Amino acid sequence: IIMAGSSCSNDNGGGATSSNRITYLLVGLGFLGSFMLGGIFNEQEAFQISGMSLRSSANSMWKSYQSSGSDANSKFTQGTLKETKVKVAGKFNQERIDAVRREVHALLETLDAYYKVDNANLTAKEFLTQQGWAQDWNFGKPINATKPTREMKLMDTMARALVDPTQDTFIIGTIGSSVAAGHDNCVYDSYENQLYRTFHKVWEAASMKLDVQNAGEGGGCGDSHHNQVYCIQQNVSPFVDIIHYSWTYFEAGNGGDNERESLIRWAQLMPRQPPVHALNVGGNYWGEKGENHVYRCYNGDQDSKDGIPFLNYYEDYGYNSFCMRESIYNMWKNKSKTVAFSGGHVGDYIHQTTRYGETEQNEERKDSLGVVFRNWHPGPLGFQTIADGYAYTYSLAILGALDMIEDAIKAKKDIYKLWSKERPIMMASDFSEPMFCDPLYCTVDEAPTCLNYELPTFGWYGASLTPADDSLNPYRGELQNWTGWVIPADPWHMVPKSDQKTYAETPEFCSFPDRCAGLTAETGNEGRAVFKLPKMEVGLLVVCGCCGKEVAEDMFMENEYIEVEFNNKRLLNTTWDIWPNGKCVRLLKTHLEDGADIGNNGHSYLSIKVKPGLEESVRISHIITH
Numbered sequence: 001i002i003m004a005g006s007s008c009s010n011d012n013g014g015g016a017t018s019s020n021r022i023t024y025l026l027v028g029l030g031f032l033g034s035f036m037l038g039g040i041f042n043e044q045e046a047f048q049i050s051g052m053s054l055r056s057s058a059n060s061m062w063k064s065y066q067s068s069g070s071d072a073n074s075k076f077t078q079g080t081l082k083e084t085k086v087k088v089a090g091k092f093n094q095e096r097i098d099a100v101r102r103e104v105h106a107l108l109e110t111l112d113a114y115y116k117v118d119n120a121n122l123t124a125k126e127f128l129t130q131q132g133w134a135q136d137w138n139f140g141k142p143i144n145a146t147k148p149t150r151e152m153k154l155m156d157t158m159a160r161a162l163v164d165p166t167q168d169t170f171i172i173g174t175i176g177s178s179v180a181a182g183h184d185n186c187v188y189d190s191y192e193n194q195l196y197r198t199f200h201k202v203w204e205a206a207s208m209k210l211d212v213q214n215a216g217e218g219g220g221c222g223d224s225h226h227n228q229v230y231c232i233q234q235n236v237s238p239f240v241d242i243i244h245y246s247w248t249y250f251e252a253g254n255g256g257d258n259e260r261e262s263l264i265r266w267a268q269l270m271p272r273q274p275p276v277h278a279l280n281v282g283g284n285y286w287g288e289k290g291e292n293h294v295y296r297c298y299n300g301d302q303d304s305k306d307g308i309p310f311l312n313y314y315e316d317y318g319y320n321s322f323c324m325r326e327s328i329y330n331m332w333k334n335k336s337k338t339v340a341f342s343g344g345h346v347g348d349y350i351h352q353t354t355r356y357g358e359t360e361q362n363e364e365r366k367d368s369l370g371v372v373f374r375n376w377h378p379g380p381l382g383f384q385t386i387a388d389g390y391a392y393t394y395s396l397a398i399l400g401a402l403d404m405i406e407d408a409i410k411a412k413k414d415i416y417k418l419w420s421k422e423r424p425i426m427m428a429s430d431f432s433e434p435m436f437c438d439p440l441y442c443t444v445d446e447a448p449t450c451l452n453y454e455l456p457t458f459g460w461y462g463a464s465l466t467p468a469d470d471s472l473n474p475y476r477g478e479l480q481n482w483t484g485w486v487i488p489a490d491p492w493h494m495v496p497k498s499d500q501k502t503y504a505e506t507p508e509f510c511s512f513p514d515r516c517a518g519l520t521a522e523t524g525n526e527g528r529a530v531f532k533l534p535k536m537e538v539g540l541l542v543v544c545g546c547c548g549k550e551v552a553e554d555m556f557m558e559n560e561y562i563e564v565e566f567n568n569k570r571l572l573n574t575t576w577d578i579w580p581n582g583k584c585v586r587l588l589k590t591h592l593e594d595g596a597d598i599g600n601n602g603h604s605y606l607s608i609k610v611k612p613g614l615e616e617s618v619r620i621s622h623i624i625t626h
Helices: 023-031 043-050 054-059 094-115 124-131 150-163 191-205 225-235 257-267 292-302 324-331 363-369 380-410 415-419 497-502 552-557
Strands: 169-176 209-216 242-246 276-280 320-323 449-452 483-486 517-521 528-533 541-545 562-566 569-571 584-588 604-610 618-625
Touching: 094 124, 094 191, 094 380, 124 324, 124 380, 150 380, 150 415, 169 191, 169 225, 191 209, 191 380, 225 242, 225 257, 225 449, 225 541, 225 618, 242 257, 257 276, 320 324, 320 380, 324 380, 363 380, 363 497, 380 415, 528 618, 541 552, 541 604, 552 584, 552 618, 562 584, 604 618
Parallel strands: 169 209, 169 242, 242 276, 276 320
Antiparallel strands: 449 618, 483 517, 517 618, 528 604, 541 584, 541 618, 562 569, 562 604
8 A cells, every 4th residue: 555655666557658647646645645655645635635525537548659750640648548467477488589679679760760860960779869868878888797887787787677577667756947847848748758768669569568757857846856866766766767867967976976976876875876966957068079178067976986987986886877968960061050049049959849740730840849958947959859869778778688588598598587676685794895985874774854845746655644643652642733734736837838838738748747835833722743763774864844945043043933843852043053064964874873762662762843933934854864
């Protein structure tokens, strides 16, 4: 029940759907409110908050389109979920290998033909798997078992998903900013939804589903990479196969090496040890790959330790970065046409619209689909480049995986012993010395956990709000009357006016699911909020507020009307610090701090109490634990 409600189940409801659609999220809020929010939301309230009913959300699924455009008119349709067969143990045989290989070749042929035009400088393979990435992908090079490569990691990831009889869904999970969310477009046009529509048939050929989870969010809640990387196991499924990281705009001027490196290492502590692939759509300079200024787009990827670039330091974990502008720039024969990166420009000098826009009858919508950049946010055509870069690269990795599986079958090896068992467990002692991140938090045995009230999330929470009458609640009998809050829904938030006009009758086609939310005390008469905390390896305890980038000072640090206790012991604000960004306060750094005493009743508990005289609401968006 927990897995289904919080959308972290491998089986998300039958059909192959993209999980940034809010249906499963809202079901999770409705049915799991009792333990996520201590009974704050019931089913009806959850759907009232969204402005949707259960019936309308079930009927409002997007129809999946093949990327070739032959069945794509970009119109919102009422449809039913498509059933896909569940894999049967012991049945990954030559027939299935052939079916997947055929579908992969069909996709690659579509992309090759699409990008084979007179004014293109490179083939689709060259600019989608090489020029657009910080490090070229080369799946044709000989495998060196003594020196793991990012290609080997990615092929192994695909092989495990294909062979494992217990896995019926391949999950790609994105964390990031408004770029990841897809803002200034329709959500249908986000790169995650385009990636799903382009790539899902490959997985259906394997009798599997593709789930592309979009946990991207706008800046209004005050979050950044600094706090959200700690929530990787809740923002996306802990069973994710590949992680996409798209906070690179926020890294500019604010640093991101610590967070990016921490994420890469924490990912290897998750069940499927997913590779991390960063996405960067920024950068102020372009040029032929190899020129110094080209790497401006990749931020810290070229920083080094002991002469080894960061990019290669984590090669064996599959790490790489994709840069949209670099890919597009190197696609052109005429390198002077950077005007395509101007806000609102239609066409990338190769195509005037997306593949699914080619059959669009509404000319205004067709032009909208051809925008490369709306402003600093990509438009649909820019997002298509990103989706194609990932789909092409992952398709080549699947072909490599199929070759490995086929060779093993011919050699009469047990492919289930090779690929369906879990990867070797990673522990702190297995990691090399970090380049940037604090080893206290990034050289560990367990990844951090998080209770994130903001929307959307797809995974597991760490801390949980304790019901006031729970028998183990150390404050049972005291007033505990905090309530849940979600910012009111606006179906047209961050949707261009032209698309608002086109889809005036079907706003679900465009509406974004990301919204600020929290647990709130509006007055000093609400008493306590009591959180049961999970097992913490380090002893890190952080509380974040909503909404704004600098709310921690007034809401927590200097607020004389709140009292914070850990296991019934008062934590004084003189021991706190604002960390890791301006919306959060670090209450405890480690288990060794004064006040970090073990609790008496099996779990540790955090209490935040408001007192009479409170004038401004206290609103908690996150509880981070590690």
